[in-house]
Amino acid sequence: MEQQQEEIQAQVETQIIEVQDKAETRDEILLAALKLFAEKGFFNTSLTEIAEAAGVKNTSAVYHHFKNKQAIATQLFANILDSLNISIDDIRRKNQKSSEQLRGIVDLLFKLTDDAPDVMRFLLILKLDEFLPEEKPMLETPAFIKIYKIIQSGIKAGEIRSIDPMLVNAYFFGIINNTLRMVLTGALDKNADAYQSQVWLAAWNAIAKK
Amino acid sequence: MEQQQEEIQAQVETQIIEVQDKAETRDEILLAALKLFAEKGFFNTSLTEIAEAAGVKNTSAVYHHFKNKQAIATQLFANILDSLNISIDDIRRKNQKSSEQLRGIVDLLFKLTDDAPDVMRFLLILKLDEFLPEEKPMLETPAFIKIYKIIQSGIKAGEIRSIDPMLVNAYFFGIINNTLRMVLTGALDKNADAYQSQVWLAAWNAIAKK
DNA sequence: GTCTATACGCCGATAGAC
DNA sequence: GTCTATCGGCGTATAGAC
Numbered sequence: 151m152e153q154q155q156e157e158i159q160a161q162v163e164t165q166i167i168e169v170q171d172k173a174e175t176r177d178e179i180l181l182a183a184l185k186l187f188a189e190k191g192f193f194n195t196s197l198t199e200i201a202e203a204a205g206v207k208n209t210s211a212v213y214h215h216f217k218n219k220q221a222i223a224t225q226l227f228a229n230i231l232d233s234l235n236i237s238i239d240d241i242r243r244k245n246q247k248s249s250e251q252l253r254g255i256v257d258l259l260f261k262l263t264d265d266a267p268d269v270m271r272f273l274l275i276l277k278l279d280e281f282l283p284e285e286k287p288m289l290e291t292p293a294f295i296k297i298y299k300i301i302q303s304g305i306k307a308g309e310i311r312s313i314d315p316m317l318v319n320a321y322f323f324g325i326i327n328n329t330l331r332m333v334l335t336g337a338l339d340k341n342a343d344a345y346q347s348q349v350w351l352a353a354w355n356a357i358a359k360k
Numbered sequence: 361m362e363q364q365q366e367e368i369q370a371q372v373e374t375q376i377i378e379v380q381d382k383a384e385t386r387d388e389i390l391l392a393a394l395k396l397f398a399e400k401g402f403f404n405t406s407l408t409e410i411a412e413a414a415g416v417k418n419t420s421a422v423y424h425h426f427k428n429k430q431a432i433a434t435q436l437f438a439n440i441l442d443s444l445n446i447s448i449d450d451i452r453r454k455n456q457k458s459s460e461q462l463r464g465i466v467d468l469l470f471k472l473t474d475d476a477p478d479v480m481r482f483l484l485i486l487k488l489d490e491f492l493p494e495e496k497p498m499l500e501t502p503a504f505i506k507i508y509k510i511i512q513s514g515i516k517a518g519e520i521r522s523i524d525p526m527l528v529n530a531y532f533f534g535i536i537n538n539t540l541r542m543v544l545t546g547a548l549d550k551n552a553d554a555y556q557s558q559v560w561l562a563a564w565n566a567i568a569k570k
Numbered sequence: 571g572t573c574t575a576t577a578c579g580c581c582g583a584t585a586g587a588c
Numbered sequence: 589g590t591c592t593a594t595c596g597g598c599g600t601a602t603a604g605a606c
Contacts, residue, residue, distance in 0.1 A: 175571085175572095190490075191487060191490035193403035193490070194490060196598080196599060196600085197599070197600065197601090198598095198599075198600095206572075206573095207572090207573080208572065208573060208574085209599090209600080209601080210571095210572070210573070210574085210601090210602085210603095211571070211572050211573080213600090213601070213602080214571060214572075215571095218600075218601075219599095219600075275487065276487065277401060277485065277486065277487050280400075280401040280403070280404060287545070287547075289547055313558070314548075316542065316547060316548055317539070317548070317555070317558070317559070317562075319542075320535065320538045320539040320542050320548070320559075321535050321538075321539075321559075321562050321566075323538065324534035324535040324536075324537070324538030324539065325530065325531050325534040325535060325566065326534075327534065327538065328530045328531075328533065328534030328537065328538065329527070329530040329531075329534065332526065332529075332530050335497070337497075337499055337526060338524075338526055338527070338530070345527070348523070348527070349527070349530075349531075352527075352531050352566055355565075355566070356531075356535065356562055356565070356566050385589085385590095406580085406581060406582085407581075407582065407583090408581080408582095416590075416591095417590090417591080418590065418591060418592085419581090419582080419583080420583090420584085420585095420589095420590070420591070420592085421589070421590050421591080423582090423583070423584080424589060424590075425589090428582075428583075429581095429582070429583095
């Protein structure tokens with residue numbers, strides 16, 4: 151009985167491990183690809199390199215998980231935007247005012263820049279439509295539509311200046327993203343966190359109703 | 361005597377035409393490459409396409425003018441930065457205050473966005489280090505060093521807030537460049553000129569001493 | 571699901587006539 | 589200085605054994 155249970159336990163563990171292995175191989179590929187794309191760009195990264203970095207000695211293994219190189223990038227793009235979208239939902243639920251919601255988003259972006267710079271490089275630096283020409287432009291994805299709505303609410307509520315919401319977007323994320331881009335490329339030498347509070351203030355002041 | 365002069369005249373004209381042809385062929389290649397790079401990116405553009413667009417039926421003609429594909433991009437980069445640098449010198453000569461000099465630069469960038477969008481796409485949208493890895497980062501080129509100096513002067517003169525000049529740069533050109541990027545990609549639907557005065561104000565206010 | 575081996579195409583680049 | 593012709597190589601992608 152005990153032995154049987156142990157066997158079952160062992161089987162379950164094996165299954166978990168197998169499942170993990172499957173997931174891990176796929177994830178290893180995605181992770182390796184993200185890193186390489188962020189470092190050298192999509193076109194400078196060969197499938198051979200991705201395979202190596204993922205711990206497989208072979209491009210064929212990669213082709214078993216993904217139709218082609220583009221499909222890897224597409225999946226990365228979807229994953230990143232999904233998790234961004236979920237985070238934004240969370241932020242909207244926990245905060246009422248547009249200013250607070252934007253503050254939350256800024257907090258998230260700065261954290262990501264320090265903790266997952268490759269993700270932010272993918273979002274801010276790579277020219278996505280060069281290798282994902284059929285994907286929707288970022289501004290039309292759920293995450294960014296929600297940001298647009300936050301801005302609209304802020305204007306309606308009198309928190310934000312009454313100008314074209316798209317210009318508000320341009321000002322606010324112009325300051326935020328450009329700063330983060332400079333952190334990512336090393337033009338600014340401290341980590342993102344060191345700049346966060348002052349950059350937030352500058353960005354918010356650029357769009358806040360006086 | 362008259363005939364001789366006519367002949368000489370004809371020869372000179374021929375020479376001029378030939379010289380023009382030489383210059384034009386090279387320029388045609390550069391122009392075609394600029395357009396194609398701006399439209400589809402460096403890696404999605406083949407030398408065959410550049411040759412066709414330049415009015416030559418052949419890549420060999422291109423190779424006669426440039427060592428390789430990279431050399432075309434390098435030349436484009438140098439030309440654009442040179443003319444930018446010259447324009448900035450001109451602006452600095454004609455204006456005293458940092459605010460006026462920055463205003464002049466903004467004016468230039470907005471004009472370029474409407475009149476030479478491909479040049480601005482090359483500067484703002486393309487990921488240059490992906491295909492020009494050995495080139496100096498843009499911030500280290502003469503044109504941008506001068507902009508940095510303008511900012512430093514403005515801080516010294518009390519026109520601009522006393523913070524890290526690099527952050528001033530991030531704020532100011534964050535707003536300017538992000539707006540222009542959105543014009544270039546169509547996210548903002550009017551031409552750049554329609555936004556210029558208000559965007560200038562927003563960018564200047566983000567860095568001006570209150 | 572990962573390996574070996576291999577096919578295939580495209581594109582960058584060169585040689586040489588004119 | 590532009591043409592025809594052609595090479596070589598890399599990188600994507602597939603077939604098939606294990």
